[in-house]
Amino acid sequence: MKTEKLTGMVLEYVNEHNDRCTKSIFDKIIDCGYENDFLQKSSSKDYIQQIILDLHPNSPKMITTICYVLGAYARYLELEDVYQTIQSIDRQTLWIQAKPNADKKFISNKAFKEVAHDIGMCEELNANYYRSLFRCIYEGIYCDDMSIIANLRASDISGNTVTLRTDNNESYQLDLPNDLIEDLKDLAESDEWERKNRYGTFSIKVAGKHPDSCFKIENRNKGDSETTYRFGYYQRLRKISKEYLEYNLLPSQIYVSGIMYRVSLKLKENNITIEDAFANDNRNRLVSQIIADELERCNYKIEVKAFRELIKGHLEVFS
Numbered sequence: 001m002k003t004e005k006l007t008g009m010v011l012e013y014v015n016e017h018n019d020r021c022t023k024s025i026f027d028k029i030i031d032c033g034y035e036n037d038f039l040q041k042s043s044s045k046d047y048i049q050q051i052i053l054d055l056h057p058n059s060p061k062m063i064t065t066i067c068y069v070l071g072a073y074a075r076y077l078e079l080e081d082v083y084q085t086i087q088s089i090d091r092q093t094l095w096i097q098a099k100p101n102a103d104k105k106f107i108s109n110k111a112f113k114e115v116a117h118d119i120g121m122c123e124e125l126n127a128n129y130y131r132s133l134f135r136c137i138y139e140g141i142y143c144d145d146m147s148i149i150a151n152l153r154a155s156d157i158s159g160n161t162v163t164l165r166t167d168n169n170e171s172y173q174l175d176l177p178n179d180l181i182e183d184l185k186d187l188a189e190s191d192e193w194e195r196k197n198r199y200g201t202f203s204i205k206v207a208g209k210h211p212d213s214c215f216k217i218e219n220r221n222k223g224d225s226e227t228t229y230r231f232g233y234y235q236r237l238r239k240i241s242k243e244y245l246e247y248n249l250l251p252s253q254i255y256v257s258g259i260m261y262r263v264s265l266k267l268k269e270n271n272i273t274i275e276d277a278f279a280n281d282n283r284n285r286l287v288s289q290i291i292a293d294e295l296e297r298c299n300y301k302i303e304v305k306a307f308r309e310l311i312k313g314h315l316e317v318f319s
Contacts, residue, residue, distance in 0.1 A: 061312070106253055108318065130240060141174065151164070153188060256310065
């Protein structure tokens with residue numbers, strides 16, 4: 001683990017704990033202009049809160065994580081007054097202050113539809129590929145290593161139902177919209193990727209894990225590694241974010257946005273508002289079941305409680 005920016009007790013603490021999250025938080029604090037002895041300088045609540053705000057947390061959960069890391073470090077330094085100050089911070093109130101400067105994490109259904117439409121209308125080359133990749137993830141086709149996208153093939157499509165497979169031998173089925181099904185079949189039949197040069201447009205050959213793979217890529221190294229496919233998909237999704245959104249949207253965030261949109265539809269069918277459903281004191285079993293059903297449908301391995309924490313602070317995106 002590289003620790004070039006850290007010295008003194010911070011460096012000792014990071015090396016002792018060997019935790020990537022802790023290292024990242026301390027690196028960002030130093031990048032913000034604080035010295036390595038920042039925590040020894042004051043136990044003022046305003047001072048500690050300003051450190052947290054300077055890190056631009058993008059969710060209440062991130063504020064909780066920062067507080068946990070700083071609190072553990074304060075205990076390590078035997079700064080009990082600083083530890084108690086950190087424990088006394090109202091994280092929801094601090095999130096209200098942090099939110100205007102926080103990076104966007106999700107996409108509304110309206111914005112999602114606009115982006116998908118704009119890709120189809122404005123993208124000169126490979127529009128169906130870009131739009132279908134974006135739509136598939138939103139519809140619930142995602143895993144961290146993107147193998148589920150690489151393994152998507154026409155022969156696993158039956159009617160409107162697609163059988164999805166990861167490299168870890170997991171599989172699940174999803175029903176997709178008619179037009180997306182047809183677009184995927186068209187992609188599976190093609191082994192060409194269009195490019196431009198100064199003379200015009202030309203095509204190069206692309207390949208997938210199977211002859212009927214939907215999302216083929218150019219494989220210059222002639223390999224079949226996970227990283228080759230993953231990098232290719234991430235590269236295309238970054239292009240979508242850069243050209244059609246005003247912020248970077250990770251594949252996992254597209255995936256969660258789609259899940260949350262479908263959860264919101266189910267809540268609406270049962271006359272439950274999103275604000276009520278995600279309120280801290282909500283113990284409605286129906287709400288938990290609606291969320292759990294959608295998580296299971298999309299093969300998202302996360303507890304309902306953790307999903308609720310992930311979404312809190314961004315409910316207005318889905319209202």
